[in-house]
Structures are given as C-alpha cells and as structure tokens.
Amino acid sequence: MSPIPPLPSHHRALTLKSTEVGLELTTVPTPVPSHGTVLVHVEAASVLSYHREIFNGARKYPLPSSTKDGAGFAGGYSAVGRVASVGPDATLLKPGQLVFADCVIHARDDPAGVFYLVGVATGSTDGGRYLANHVWRDGAFAEYVALPLENCVPLDESRLCSAPSAGGLGYSVADLAYASYLLVAYGGLRDIGLEPGETLIVCPATGGFGGAGVMTAVAMGARVIAMGRNATELARLQDRVATTYTAGNSHVETAAGSSTHLRSAIRALRRGGRVSLMGMTDDFADRSVVANNLTLKGKVMYEREDMVLFFKLLEAGLFPRGGGLDGGNENNFAHTKAFGLHQSQEALDAAAEHTGIGRSVVFAPEGMD
Structure with missing residues (x-):
C-alpha cells in the first residue's frame, strides 16, 4: 500500500454547470466520509468515447441540476485510485488500498429499481434523480471522489502492478482503468x-x-x-x-x-x-x-459480484496482452492515453478518436498536472 497524503480541505474537479460552457476546472470542498461512504484519491479516471457529446449537449442525457449551490457537478465514469478515508462502518476497505471505484449507483433500499451512472447521467427514475442531485452527485473527474462502500473493489496491487520478474503482471494503474470497458x-x-x-x-x-x-x-x-x-x-x-x-x-x-x-x-x-x-x-x-x-x-452494466469475479480473472493473467493491442508494450493489455485535469478538451477529443480493442483514455489528476 502506498501512503496517502493528509486530506486537503479543497481539491480540484472538472465540473459542469451548463452544456453551453462545458467542463470547467474548479476548486471544490473535499467530502468527509460518513457511514457507508469511502473517499477515493483518484489516480486514473476513464473517459468515454462519447463524453464530449454528453458535456456539450449533443447527447441529451439527463444530467444533475446545476442549481445546487450553483456549483454544478463533477463529470466522470469509473476510476482506479487509492482509499483516502472511510466511514466508521468500513471493514474491508483501508486507507492506502488500490481500488476500482465504480460509477454504477444503486439505491440501497431499492437496488433493483433505482440505478444510474454518477458523473454520466441521472437515470430515468425519481429515485435516481434524487440521489444524483442530492447524495451521490459528483463523478471521478477530480482529485477525490466519494462513493458508497460497495462501489469499491480492492485490487491485488502486487499481482497486477509488480514487474513480471517479481511475479506480477506489470500493468500500470492507468491501464487498469480499462477495466471500466x-x-x-x-x-x-x-x-x-x-x-x-x-x-x-x-x-x-x-x-x-x-x-x-x-x-x-x-x-x-x-x-x-x-x-x-x-x-x-x-x-x-x-x-x-x-x-x-x-x-x-x-x-x-x-x-x-x-x-x-x-x-x-x-x-x-x-x-x-x-x-x-x-x-x-x-x-x-x-x-x-x-x-x-x-x-x-x-443487460445494462454489471453487478457487484461481476466486479469481484472479473478482477479475479484479471489477476489470473488471462487477458490478451501485447500483439498490437497496446501500442507495442508486450506486458500491458491496453494502450492508454493519459491527460491532466487541465487538459479536459484534449482528453475528450482524444477519447472520441482513440477507440477500439485495448484503447483507453484517462484523466490522471496528479501524474499529469
């Protein structure tokens, strides 16, 4: 586990107040986790090929209201990062753990009926719109993202990221974000x-x-x-x-x-x-x-059990590697282009073009800024 720096009072995020303006780099308060919540320090946040069309209004997705404090909401999708802090009821997640942070939000009291993707769209139900506007509002295009505990799956960092000579698979954290696809x-x-x-x-x-x-x-x-x-x-x-x-x-x-x-x-x-x-x-x-x-x-998206089993498959080393899938690196299974938060338009444009098997675009909030 890598050490986590002390939590700042504020952090940077790419927020959307209106589709006429698009994503803006802003400074926002850092959430303090309560019961059932985990705060993740984002290391690589996946950018969808059609994110540009969502945030410029070309795709008429239902988005969170921008009237809450006039602050807009942070865009996003799923991400890979480290646990920065957890609520008092966490038993599995620990600060410093590398985790997959999933964007799929289910209502805890109606998981089958209420479903949406935080940072992407509010969904089509009243419950989804309520949660997207008032509870789980901000996505992972930020230095920190707060999510339900059940949305984070611990990753075997030693196995996934260590060099092959040390018994690992040699994946980079940025490439692991391809798991969102x-x-x-x-x-x-x-x-x-x-x-x-x-x-x-x-x-x-x-x-x-x-x-x-x-x-x-x-x-x-x-x-x-x-x-x-x-x-x-x-x-x-x-x-x-x-x-x-x-x-x-x-x-x-x-x-x-x-x-x-x-x-x-x-x-x-x-x-x-x-x-x-x-x-x-x-x-x-x-x-x-x-x-x-x-x-x-x-089938839309996946369930938590799918996430757990998927990462066992990934840790077993069964995914195709190299062979033209990854830009020439024989160890990796993805060819990832990384951008800083200050490069939002460049990242959105790249994601629209850099598509196909093994290709991925991410925001790396610290590594590129």
Missing part, C-alpha cells in the same frame, strides 16, 4: 452463462465496448468471431480471433448499433443459442428467435 462486456457475457470452449459472435466488435467484449470473451476461454465494418480494426484482431462471418455458433454479444449485423449474427446461431443485448439498436425482430428457441437477454 471490460466489465460491461463481462456483465453481459456472465449473464448468459458463457462457458470456456463455446463460440461467441461479437457485433459490432471494433468500437470501445465491442472491442472490450472480444478481449473479455477470449479471457473467459471462448472462441470469438468478430463482426464489424472497420477493416483496420478487424486486422488488429486477426491473430487472436476469427473475423469472418461463420454459421453454426452458440451465442451473440451485441454492444450497440446495427440491426443488420445483429440479424445476421442471430440467424447464424444454432438452436438453443443465447444473445446478450448490451446496447441500444434498431428493431431487429427476426423469426429465427422463435424458430430456433433462442434466448435474448438485455
């Missing part, structure tokens, strides 16, 4: 019970979440067929997975987008196959769903 795929694949040795079609497979689906399925021991329209990205996958259309498969993971791709994949499934739908798409109703007794399950 991989976890979405893992949640959907685990939801349909993907088993080692089974065959999976990922479509589309060349974007941020689709590419993460390919990597996750390989780590889970599946044979993967990647579908997509980006020939350059498909070429990066050819030494690891099949990239041509093949009939007679078992399962489909779809991350978003094209109903044509999805119909083709569904029609390739054998009788009794399963489909995990993890993104929004056009109408794809197809008679083969009924004719072939297919199971179609929608």
